[in-house]
Amino acid sequence: DVKVTQSSRYLVKRTGEKVFLECVQDMDHENMFWYRQDPGLGLRLIYFSYDVKMKEKGDIPEGYSVSREKKERFSLILESASTNQTSMYLCASSPPPGGNYGYTFGSGTRLTVV
Amino acid sequence: GDSVTQMEGPVTLSEEAFLTINCTYTATGYPSLFWYVQYPGEGLQLLLKATKADDKGSNKGFEATYRKETTSFHLEKGSVQVSDSAVYFCALSDRARDYGQNFVFGPGTRLSVLP
Numbered sequence A: 001d002v003k004v005t006q007s008s009r010y011l012v013k014r015t016g017e018k019v020f021l022e023c024v025q026d027m028d029h030e031n032m033f034w035y036r037q038d039p040g041l042g043l044r045l046i047y048f049s050y051d052v053k054m055k056e057k058g059d060i061p062e063g064y065s066v067s068r069e070k071k072e073r074f075s076l077i078l079e080s081a082s083t084n085q086t087s088m089y090l091c092a093s094s095p096p097p098g099g100n101y102g103y104t105f106g107s108g109t110r111l112t113v114v
Numbered sequence B: 001g002d003s004v005t006q007m008e009g010p011v012t013l014s015e016e017a018f019l020t021i022n023c024t025y026t027a028t029g030y031p032s033l034f035w036y037v038q039y040p041g042e043g044l045q046l047l048l049k050a051t052k053a054d055d056k057g058s059n060k061g062f063e064a065t066y067r068k069e070t071t072s073f074h075l076e077k078g079s080v081q082v083s084d085s086a087v088y089f090c091a092l093s094d095r096a097r098d099y100g101q102n103f104v105f106g107p108g109t110r111l112s113v114l115p
Helices: none
Strands: A004-006 A010-013 A019-021 A023-025 A031-038 A042-049 A064-070 A073-078 A087-094 A109-113 B003-006 B011-014 B019-021 B023-026 B032-038 B044-050 B056-059 B062-065 B075-077 B086-093 B103-105 B109-114
Touching: A004 A087, A010 A019, A019 A109, A023 A031, A023 A087, A031 A064, A031 A073, A042 A064, A042 A073, A073 A087, B003 B086, B003 B103, B011 B019, B019 B109, B023 B032, B023 B086, B032 B062, B044 B062
Parallel strands: A010 A109, B011 B109
Antiparallel strands: A004 A023, A019 A073, A023 A073, A031 A042, A031 A087, A064 A073, A087 A109, B003 B023, B019 B075, B032 B044, B032 B086, B044 B056, B056 B062, B062 B075, B086 B103, B086 B109
């Protein structure tokens, strides 16, 4: 089975801290994604990457950056955490598009910024 | 652009009741369709999928049929259990995209099943 592993299930950080959320997948997938999930707002795409060192902005990139130095790892960075970034963060991966493939999600990281 | 609409709920049912969660889509191309499930405190898991018209996806007693004529992919289960309580997401994948992100998710429907 494809596995997508997010390094932390729960995180509590202080306002202004730099926060790193790590995601690793073990199936050699080209595509990786970061979403945030908030009540009433559904899933919103923050950034995605279709290759090493490649990244593209999603719908809500402000306040975030990403890093993909190796194919299996995709990191989400909160440059200066703020309370409005308190959320559930979900990482996903997929093979190249062709439409028949689903995304495989990690278990999520619930981040609280105080 | 592509979009997915689904009943937002919450949906509350008694155990052994019949479940339908409606999902309709708008797509410029010929998408693949998916249902994902999210149990409390977890990430999303693929529940079932269908890649062409009239295909039926099924898993764990859930079924959904790809209806191109009505642009729908409704999720059904004949007899729900308490353990089915979760949030269900309908999604489409645009196969015309060349690379990268090509999924569109619905807003999710929360299902609560009471004993």
